[in-house]
Amino acid sequence: MPSKRRLPAAVVLLSGGLDSATTLFIARARGFRCHALLVDYGQRHRRELEAARRVARAAGCPAQVVRLRLPWGGSALTDRRVAVPLGRSTAQMARGIPATYVPARNTLFLSLALGYAETLGATRVFIGANFLDYSGYPDCRPAFYRAFTAVARQGTRTGVEGRAIRIETPLIRLTKTQIIRRGFRLGVPYALTWSCYLGGRRPCGRCDSCRLRAKGFREAGVADPALAA
Amino acid sequence: MPSKRRLPAAVVLLSGGLDSATTLFIARARGFRCHALLVDYGQRHRRELEAARRVARAAGCPAQVVRLRLPWGGSALTDRRVAVPLGRSTAQMARGIPATYVPARNTLFLSLALGYAETLGATRVFIGANFLDYSGYPDCRPAFYRAFTAVARQGTRTGVEGRAIRIETPLIRLTKTQIIRRGFRLGVPYALTWSCYLGGRRPCGRCDSCRLRAKGFREAGVADPALAA
Numbered sequence: 001m002p003s004k005r006r007l008p009a010a011v012v013l014l015s016g017g018l019d020s021a022t023t024l025f026i027a028r029a030r031g032f033r034c035h036a037l038l039v040d041y042g043q044r045h046r047r048e049l050e051a052a053r054r055v056a057r058a059a060g061c062p063a064q065v066v067r068l069r070l071p072w073g074g075s076a077l078t079d080r081r082v083a084v085p086l087g088r089s090t091a092q093m094a095r096g097i098p099a100t101y102v103p104a105r106n107t108l109f110l111s112l113a114l115g116y117a118e119t120l121g122a123t124r125v126f127i128g129a130n131f132l133d134y135s136g137y138p139d140c141r142p143a144f145y146r147a148f149t150a151v152a153r154q155g156t157r158t159g160v161e162g163r164a165i166r167i168e169t170p171l172i173r174l175t176k177t178q179i180i181r182r183g184f185r186l187g188v189p190y191a192l193t194w195s196c197y198l199g200g201r202r203p204c205g206r207c208d209s210c211r212l213r214a215k216g217f218r219e220a221g222v223a224d225p226a227l228a229a
Numbered sequence: 230m231p232s233k234r235r236l237p238a239a240v241v242l243l244s245g246g247l248d249s250a251t252t253l254f255i256a257r258a259r260g261f262r263c264h265a266l267l268v269d270y271g272q273r274h275r276r277e278l279e280a281a282r283r284v285a286r287a288a289g290c291p292a293q294v295v296r297l298r299l300p301w302g303g304s305a306l307t308d309r310r311v312a313v314p315l316g317r318s319t320a321q322m323a324r325g326i327p328a329t330y331v332p333a334r335n336t337l338f339l340s341l342a343l344g345y346a347e348t349l350g351a352t353r354v355f356i357g358a359n360f361l362d363y364s365g366y367p368d369c370r371p372a373f374y375r376a377f378t379a380v381a382r383q384g385t386r387t388g389v390e391g392r393a394i395r396i397e398t399p400l401i402r403l404t405k406t407q408i409i410r411r412g413f414r415l416g417v418p419y420a421l422t423w424s425c426y427l428g429g430r431r432p433c434g435r436c437d438s439c440r441l442r443a444k445g446f447r448e449a450g451v452a453d454p455a456l457a458a
Contacts, residue, residue, distance in 0.1 A: 151380055
């Protein structure tokens with residue numbers, strides 16, 4: 001077995017939710033030495049970041065946090081004056097961009113991950129974006145990741161030197177059910193993850209994120225271990 | 230004359246240096262209601278941001294600051310253990326990427342500006358990148374801005390809605406001399422700007438940024454007002 005230091009390195013954006021946790025375990029299973037990157041951008045609750053730290057620890061990966069305050073509001077995820085939509089069906093979710101959209105969030109996350117990856121000498125950035133069972137965010141679509149790949153090639157030292165950092169989106173065309181099934185096979189500790197947009201003691205069960213998660217576990221035919229406690 | 234509120238809005242990335250100050254005045258002259266965006270990313274000195282605030286004030290534009298700490302080093306601009314290269318000729322500068330390169334910096338700046346622009350309803354992001362008299366940074370090349378334009382189109386609400394925010398690089402193919410001549414015609418207060426990579430009481434005159442600036446003023450046949458005091 002090769003020594004751990006010889007494995008290629010990857011930066012994995014970790015939010016604390018189900019998708020990014022699965023992505024971390026996929027990257028690890030592919031043989032990457034993973035560095036989790038957590039972004040504290042002023043989320044309305046702390047549970048997400050606490051979950052991300054626990055998931056990274058369970059995966060045995062170092063976790064780096066970037067803190068920034070976006071001095072503008074406008075999203076239900078960063079601005080308490082904007083309500084989180086509750087009780088929407090998946091058909092309703094598919095119809096438009098919801099109030100939980102944070103302008104240019106994944107562009108910002110990828111730019112931080114790109115800088116971190118270049119500093120570490122990592123060859124990949126993994127992000128758990130998902131196009132099928134998603135909440136209508138434009139920055140979860142495949143075309144966005146193709147565009148960002150070109151940015152990584154044109155805007156960095158590694159790109160100029162012909163060894164551009166690749167953006168990996170292993171979940172992009174999977175359903176939530178497929179993601180959960182794959183995660184179970186990889187031993188993802190779903191009990192540690194947090195998907196709810198609200199920061200209550202327990203998941204609300206009514207926001208888009210809770211509903212997509214519940215649908216995924218239901219269709220996968222397994223109980224959500226985060227709800228077992 | 231139209232009321233000030235009717236003018237289209239633009240976000241202008243303002244660093245405190247000569248190029249971004251000129252860019253702000255160009256955007257203003259084109260009829261945009263400008264919002265300056267300053268990024269405090271842990272620069273080794275404060276002079277740049279102080280200069281940016283003064284320039285925004287002189288232009289009559291509101292200035293918004295985003296603070297973040299990149300928890301990785303590796304650049305002479307953010308890490309005091311890395312030396313700023315001094316005394317290089319422009320031929321030497323053209324030969325590679327210098328130690329002042331900050332991984333993915335302009336990608337990060339543009340992603341912040343993109344999110345801010347979308348929140349404000351602005352139609353443009355201006356950045357003072359310059360490809361001719363530059364220090365070898367990959368994220369100052371036209372191909373990078375073309376790639377980021379696609380990101381702005383694919384990764385945001387406005388892009389999906391067919392009114393993507395445009396990235397404007399009015400200086401990209403100008404020489405430093407041409408930039409300075411244009412700036413003088415527009416009344417850019419160059420006395421307020423700060424280009425030096427070091428944070429001394431006065432510009433060092435030896436870093437790449439000081440040398441490119443001095444060459445520009447020399448070839449434009451005007452004295453640098455920042456050195457007059």
